[in-house]
Amino acid sequence: MVPSPTDEIDHYKVLDLPSGEEGSRLTADQIEKAYKTQSRLRHPDKRPDDPNATADFQLLRASYDVLRDEQSRRAFDATVRARREKEVRDSARDGKRRKLAADLEERERAAERGEPLDADEIEKRREKSVAKELKRELDAFLNRNVRRSEPASAAASASASTSRGENHDSPEEKSNKERILKVSWERSLGEYTATRLREIFQKFGKVDDVVIRTKKSKSKGTALVVMSSRDAVMAATRSMCGDVTNPLLVLPLQTSSDGPDGFSAPFAEANDEPRISKIVGAGFSDYEASILKKLQQANKNKPAQ
Incomplete structure (x- = not known):
């Protein structure tokens, strides 16, 4: 058979x-x-x-x-x-x-x-723990850069100050961080490519770089957008955070409190703190660091004026 x-x-x-x-x-x-x-x-x-x-x-x-x-x-x-x-x-x-x-x-x-x-409470605690660890890694990365660029005695002083919770970004690092926007979106509402994000943010100023997060989440997309100036970051953040119909969550990597021309403290409290947890996720620290490194290298390669 x-x-x-x-x-x-x-x-x-x-x-x-x-x-x-x-x-x-x-x-x-x-x-x-x-x-x-x-x-x-x-x-x-x-x-x-x-x-x-x-x-x-x-x-x-x-x-x-x-x-x-x-x-x-x-x-x-x-x-x-x-x-x-x-x-x-x-x-x-x-x-x-x-x-x-x-x-x-x-x-x-x-x-x-x-x-x-409650499962939601457990997940919130896990996300909080991940966010805390990512912040610790980013701070350590920035502190290492500070120590390499300063004399040994100044590095020791910076280390002691860091242990007391003080922030000692160099002017160059602070400037670089103020040019970066964190962007996130719900995938259920649509998808965004680097090209599409560049088109959206070009209306606020020149876009130097767009990096889509490679370790993708099924529900949320994330990216870093590097603008040419802090003014462009301010314009994009104020415009897109104030638009309730906008599907993108746009936050500065680092806010500034330089007065009326910068992000004032009330603006940061109203827009950054309640929503920042929505964009923090595993893997963000690595490519934030890579973007900062690229910006630092670009600054070094600029011809002397």
């Missing part, structure tokens, strides 16, 4: 051939050659002491009959592809199940510690 293409038998493997996509590309001559080789090796006359020799040889012949017929072979190849696609889907579902199990275990541990069981 010839097995049907839907049987759980890999006819390529029965003939000792590669299976899957590689098997589907084999020629009829290659299949026939493999069958002749296997039939010589596995013929019952060659295995008189093997009680399964006859059944094995019949299976070999049945698999060959399936693969040498063009129509039945196409049907079998389609079945193999369907099986593999199912395995991929099952693997993805298993991953989701493992995440659900991990979340459940976390809630159970929180309950044992007397913490709230």
